[in-house]
Amino acid sequence: MRxxxxxxxxxxxxxxxIGLAIARLFASEGTxxxxxxxxxxxxxxxxxxxxxxEQQHHHQPPARHNSYAFDVSSIDGWTGMLNDMKQTQQNVDILVNAAGITQQSLLYKSDPAENQRIINTNLMGTIFGCQSVSQQxxxxxxxxxxxxxxxxxxQGGLGASVYAASKAGIVGLTRSFALEVGRFGVRVNVLLPGYIQTDMTKPIHVAMDEKGNLSASIPLRRLGTAEEVADAAAFLVKNPYAHNAVLNLDGGLSAT
Structure with missing residues (x-):
């Protein structure tokens, strides 16, 4: 493992x-x-x-962290960040596309503008990220x-038609894009988390629990954590033969 x-x-x-949990894990290992x-x-x-x-993992060499504030569905935002990083001679070894927004509305009652925002953030943001960063x-x-x-x-989900469509697009993107860039030494994989405990998903999980015991529907009888998703992301990055993989992380829910 690398x-x-x-x-x-x-x-x-x-x-x-999930994005912050991944960032914390990577930073703790010197990224x-x-x-x-x-x-x-x-x-x-x-x-x-x-x-x-990092202070708790002082055995690792110090890493330099920074941030950029922009909407991932803006190609200009990606271009501006990468141009700035180029000026400061920062190579990009890893990209994790974790930005996303959820949905809790029936399609026939949904707001078209909100549907477009979900597609733009979840799917187009991932497409623009892959397109921009892969060039370097x-x-x-x-x-x-x-x-x-x-x-x-x-698997689909009640009240999540547009969200599910955006996430299905990410799977299709990954499977095809991986075929394009593997010959250049660039690996692309996709993670499919199940029900994960985060501040963003908590209201949806509470609503689902009102209709039935959500945890009871999962073979492991619990929701996952963002830290467990981070562990899976680190595995895909570290394993040099992991390419075009579709990795479920759902406590066994996909088998039910």
Missing amino acids: SLANKRAIITGGSRG SVTLVGRDEARLSSALDSLSAG MIRQKSGCIVNISSLLAV
């Missing part, structure tokens, strides 16, 4: 939830992390938490991309 030390990782959605999000205050708080985590990875003949999809991409 080390995460002395690498540079861009992590979208890195100011909270220099670039966080991407829309809220500058949250990004600043997240950067502080990375530094605190191809030039350096190395790199690893992990896209965060969802179990709902293949």
Whole structure:
């Protein structure tokens, strides 16, 4: 397994939830992390938490972290960040596309503008990230991309039609894009988390529990944690033969 030390990782959605958990784990193993999000205050708080985590893992060499505030569905945002990183001679070894927004509305009652926002953030943000960052990875003949999809991409979910469509698109993107860039030494994989405990998903899980015991529907009888998703992302990055993999992380729910 390859080390995460002395690498540079861009992590979208890195100011909270799964993205932040991945950033913390990578930073603890010596990765220099670039966080991407829309809220500058949250990004600043997240950067502080990375530094605190490094102090607890002082055996690793110091890493340099930074952040960029922009909407991942803006190609100009991606271009501006990468141009800035190029000026400061920062190579990109890892990209984790974890930015995403959820949905809790029936399609025939949903707001078209909100549906477009879900597609733009979840799917187009991932597409633009892969498109932009892979150009540098191809030039350096190395790199690893992990896209965060969802179990709902293949299993569906009540009130999540557009969200599921956006996440299914990420799976299709990954499977095809991996075929394009593997010959350049660039690996692309996708993670499909099931029900994961985060601040963003908590209201949805509470609503689902009102209709039935959510945990009881999962073979492991519990929800997953963001830290467990981070462990899976690290595995995909570290294993040099992991390419075009679709990894479920759902406590066995996909088998039911």
